[in-house]
Amino acid sequence: MGTVTKALGLLDHFSTKAPQLGLSDFQRLTGFDKATVYRHLSALCEMGFVEQDSHNRAYRLGPSIIRLAHLREQTRPVRDIIAPIIDQLAETLGELVHASLLHGATLSSVYHTNPNQYGLKVDFEGFETLPMHASASGHAAMAFSEPVLLEEVIANGLPAITQKAITSPEVLRSIIERARQKGFSQCEEAVEIGVSAYAVPLFDADGQANGALATAFPVSRATDQHRQRIVRELVSIAPEVSERLGGKPPASVLEAWS
Amino acid sequence: MGTVTKALGLLDHFSTKAPQLGLSDFQRLTGFDKATVYRHLSALCEMGFVEQDSHNRAYRLGPSIIRLAHLREQTRPVRDIIAPIIDQLAETLGELVHASLLHGATLSSVYHTNPNQYGLKVDFEGFETLPMHASASGHAAMAFSEPVLLEEVIANGLPAITQKAITSPEVLRSIIERARQKGFSQCEEAVEIGVSAYAVPLFDADGQANGALATAFPVSRATDQHRQRIVRELVSIAPEVSERLGGKPPASVLEAWS
């Protein structure tokens, strides 16, 4: 593994539950040597990607990230474009809606909204990156990307996140094939027991999937009617989202969605 | 220079004017070897800090940055807190207002607003990081930080950005001393000819400056009245901004501001 990859990998250990991490925390989380972690954090600190709490000496995400995010949003405003759509969709469905973007074999969560309609909610905190093989978003993205992506994911191994998770390559392949035909993916309790999810792919200008739009909800609310409504809404908004992002769903998918 | 620093330094070459850069562009901008740049970009790409345009092969800022920025804003919402204040201040003054955060010897621009009141505007694009020795924000930040910061900036050299720029350490020291006494800094045509600026420091919980709030305007509008109004508004909003950010200006500064 390259040094840069290692250093940037440190940032992935931050989460809403752990917004500040000490040197020893990183040591434990990564298994790297203390000195290594320290130097990497120092480099990140120097570049403003992390900053140190003046009391704790704990590290947290730094201001450079805000600056760069602002810069990216100015030229490629995916978050600002997606946010209102997701907010509204979450409102009408009453369920958690989130969007994620694909890079390599990773899905980065870009935005999510959890409406206040029900008391029982799906907690999305901690899912800053989604498991490709065990999430509706991952299936939707893989179904409409280069087939090599699916192979890569399978090669990386399919850890069982829950008891009902998909661990067999064959099953995964068939699930993704079905998603390809239907134009959306469905995932039952693969990422967390008691949670169902549906997702539609987002497309770039080449007609390749570059992300996913998904909604997750408790199985206890999963009546046929509710499910149908969710799929209907996702599918109906999907073309617009891709379009607003500068992408274009392929004709075959548009047909499946109609 | 460390490898990580080098790699992350690549990201600083992106700007609103150059949101996409090719391999050769980076080669020219950095002076590094092509292979080096390529490997660094590949690593950044792998981690989602840049992504490649599928046609151009040009690189642009990637989705991980959005994810991390979102995460940081959830726990430390400086941008979301600052934005409305700046928007309003820009509106009342009719001039460009911007905020920046200090990390090491660098000022990262965090947010800025340019109102539509006048036809002649100060163009802030391209100033993603501000020169410490030649900007009102830099002076304000240095005046209320560890004195070692000023020494570091002087040691790094004082390049003449404009003809009127400050290039002498003595002059810089006296300017900063004056800012320390007044509680704000003034900068005339140091970053660009024809542009004046005022800035107030932002403080962290320790009473150390960790950023600055500034406004820049054309000298052609710089009547004494306009200047006084700008200073008055900056100084009056400054305590609240620091406070909303979880910081606290030292008593001496609060006195200078009142």
Next chain:
DNA sequence: CCTATTTGGTTCATTATTTGAACCGTCCAT
């Protein structure tokens, strides 16, 4: 249409940087 140039990407021996065990000072709770 063919050539020249630029660009993105790759390779491999050399070099320089990263690495990690051991070490030090500090803070905290016992």
Next chain:
DNA sequence: ATGGACGGTTCAAATAATGAACCAAATAGG
């Protein structure tokens, strides 16, 4: 006082970064 956890530092050993040369593809020019 004392033990442990933590942040930080050091130096020889090992590993990863480096850059000149090379290749292929795309673009530009005549």
